[in-house]
């Protein structure tokens with residue numbers, strides 16, 4: 001299996017082993033410019049890893065001519081196999097050579113489909129960012145890279161300054177939202193089985209529910225839920241306690257504009273620890289990765305904690321509207337093409 005992981009100081013030894021395997025070759029898609037002994041010293045290396053992890057966040061200041069970019073290490077069967085980056089925008093220089101995506105696979109693991117698999121994963125990330133199509137370039141004589149790009153559906157625009165310039169659609173890489181659980185850092189979000197829905201609605205309690213679950217709002221959300229609908233309300237199972245502590249879901253599938261409205265809630269005892277920022281962030285990421293273009297939410301006026309969660313995840317507050325219960329509510333919106341803040345995590349260890 002090929003997957004992508006965030007750069008991590010914990011893999012320092014394996015990382016430098018990979019870098020050394022490249023010899024004098026550049027490690028495309030790594031952001032690595034300095035392989036000297038001082039750069040390998042733990043404090044320097046940790047600072048470099050931090051810079052890579054911060055490079056994708058919109059609030060990170062950039063040098064002139066630089067764009068925000070996500071960096072991943074490619075792992076294959078548990079081993080570090082290469083590097084890949086997704087740039088969030090093109091400058092005039094990148095439009096000529098460089099493009100949105102750069103990658104490299106360590107020499108000993110080439111020709112096993114690893115670059116192709118990693119590129120598919122990053123195309124899905126690009127789709128989730130609303131980048132479609134993306135530009136990928138390679139040297140005119142780099143047959144391996146050209147074949148990799150063509151295998152991902154790349155369409156050659158031209159060859160400029162010795163560089164082949166391909167456009168790749170990301171739409172096909174979007175992963176439809178399935179009914180399987182969405183895993184976030186702190187919770188598992190799983191659809192309810194029919195028997196669970198029946199149990200919730202008839203007051204049959206389960207030992208793995210928090211004692212305050214379900215709340216009135218959970219009951220309303222669960223009433224319409226079925227385990228065949230990926231957008232239906234899901235239970236939020238806090239991994240630390242093992243208990244279901246709330247619900248999160250969408251009011252129906254995406255509309256014609258690719259817009260989805262989300263609703264969520266936690267029992268009192270699970271609030272105030274950042275759990276909903278993690279849960280909603282993970283849920284929204286899964287929606288965007290499935291091709292959803294825009295996510296909206298309503299908060300009752302005065303619900304400061306819910307406003308903070310949405311604000312932290314990059315939602316913008318659009319307008320005040322009359323709510324269903326007589327009071328006013330705020331409409332919030334996250335534009336999938338421009339979600340820059342809050343949805344990317346820090347160092348994962």
Ligand SMILES: CC(C)(COP(=O)(O)OP(=O)(O)OC[C@H]1O[C@@H](n2cnc3c(N)ncnc32)[C@H](O)[C@@H]1OP(=O)(O)O)[C@@H](O)C(=O)NCCC(=O)NCCS
Nearest residue numbers: 028103104105110111112113114115116138144145147148
């Ligand atoms: C380009 C690179 C990332 C490809 O990685 P990889 O994991 O070997 O690629 P894959 O195994 O997924 O192969 C993808 C396609 O390229 C073909 N290919 C790979 N290496 C090849 C080679 N040396 N000669 C000809 N074809 C080659 C494969 O057969 C496959 O084509 P297919 O799907 O039609 O069979 C790797 O060669 C590399 O790291 N090169 C140096 C860095 C670089 O050039 N990065 C790209 C900068 S634009």
